Amino acid sequence: MAAVAALYNDFQALDVEVLSLSTDSRFVHKIWQKEELSKMVDGGVPFPMLSDGGGKIGTVYGVYDEAAGVDIRGRFIIDPDFVIRAMEVLTPEVGRNPDELLRQVKAFQHVVKTGEVTPSGWQPGETTLTPGPDLVGKVWEVWKP
Amino acid sequence: MPELTDGCVKPAGGPALPGGEPAAPGLAGSILQEVNKVLARVGKEAIDFEASAFIAGEGFKTVKLSDYKGKWIILCFYPGDFTFV
Numbered sequence: 001m002a003a004v005a006a007l008y009n010d011f012q013a014l015d016v017e018v019l020s021l022s023t024d025s026r027f028v029h030k031i032w033q034k035e036e037l038s039k040m041v042d043g044g045v046p047f048p049m050l051s052d053g054g055g056k057i058g059t060v061y062g063v064y065d066e067a068a069g070v071d072i073r074g075r076f077i078i079d080p081d082f083v084i085r086a087m088e089v090l091t092p093e094v095g096r097n098p099d100e101l102l103r104q105v106k107a108f109q110h111v112v113k114t115g116e117v118t119p120s121g122w123q124p125g126e127t128t129l130t131p132g133p134d135l136v137g138k139v140w141e142v143w144k145p
Numbered sequence: 146m147p148e149l150t151d152g153c154v155k156p157a158g159g160p161a162l163p164g165g166e167p168a169a170p171g172l173a174g175s176i177l178q179e180v181n182k183v184l185a186r187v188g189k190e191a192i193d194f195e196a197s198a199f200i201a202g203e204g205f206k207t208v209k210l211s212d213y214k215g216k217w218i219i220l221c222f223y224p225g226d227f228t229f230v
Contacts, residue, residue: 001223016217019210021196024226029199032226043201048208050196052222056159057194062183063222071222078191078218082211087187095230096221105217 001049002040003098008047010102014109018047021058023070026051063089077105079112119143151205158195158209160184191218 001020004011011018024032029049038044050057052071058064063074074089075096085108090096107118116128127143129135135142163184184192193211200206210218 001221004219004221011219014217016219017213018219018221019198019208019213020221020223022223022225026197026199026205028226030205033199033201036227046201048198048200048206050198050208051157052196054159057196058222060160060162060183060192060194061185061220061222068224070224072224074222076185076191076218076220078210078220080215080217082191082214084185084187084189084191087185092224092228092230101219105219109217 001045002037003095004101005037005041005045005047007098007102011105014102014105016105019050020045020047021050021052021071023052023055023058025053075101077101077108079108120145155197155205155207157197157207161193161195163192191220 004018004020008018022029026049029051033044033049052058052064055064055066055069055071058071058074061074061076063071065072070092072089072092073094073096074087076084077086079085086104088096088101103123106124107122110116110124110128111118114128116130118128119126122128129139129143191210193209195207195209198206198208200208210220
């Protein structure tokens with residue numbers, strides 16, 4: 001969570017709200033912030049830290065591990081129309097890549113705004129594609145990996 | 146007696162399951178036992194929920210996912226506070 005917090009300004013610049021969730025209580029969140037997170041990132045985690053006691057929320061989002069009693073690492077991008085655009089779920093040992101999260105948000109925002117589509121690994125400023133009959137079989141002319 | 150705002154136990158609604166009203170505190174569990182399935186899908190509407198939260202600078206607050214409707218939202222689940230990664 002500290003890694004996402006470190007990029008919080010970038011997320012705010014994109015008008016993105018971040019919410020974190022674990023099965024810990026709000027009391028534990030507070031102390032984690034005070035004892036550890038605030039020492040990892042200046043000011044600590046600036047976004048709301050939610051409590052999913054019992055894993056009810058994690059269950060409907062497909063990330064609750066009943067045997068362990070915790071929510072595993074799952075992250076979701078939700079658009080302004082409240083539609084889930086992306087999800088990534090990892091077993092707990094490997095941390096996420098917040099830069100890739102940022103890239104995906106930028107790509108989805110671009111797609112929603114322009115109606116274009118973004119090829120693999122797209123970064124702002126790079127070639128986008130405009131789907132249509134003329135592009136069929138011709139993608140190679142405008143884009144290569 | 147004044148009402149406790151930050152008592153030891155403060156139920157939040159949990160997920161608002163399809164088919165009507167947001168689940169009431171205490172009721173979510175029983176409904177969930179019947180449903181108990183994954184509802185989140187890309188391209189589909191997010192499932193609303195209510196949860197208690199800690200917010201730096203604000204303290205304890207109950208928040209709903211739908212409070213943030215109209216903005217881009219990133220929802221991050223993780224295994225637990227004080228874990229290593």
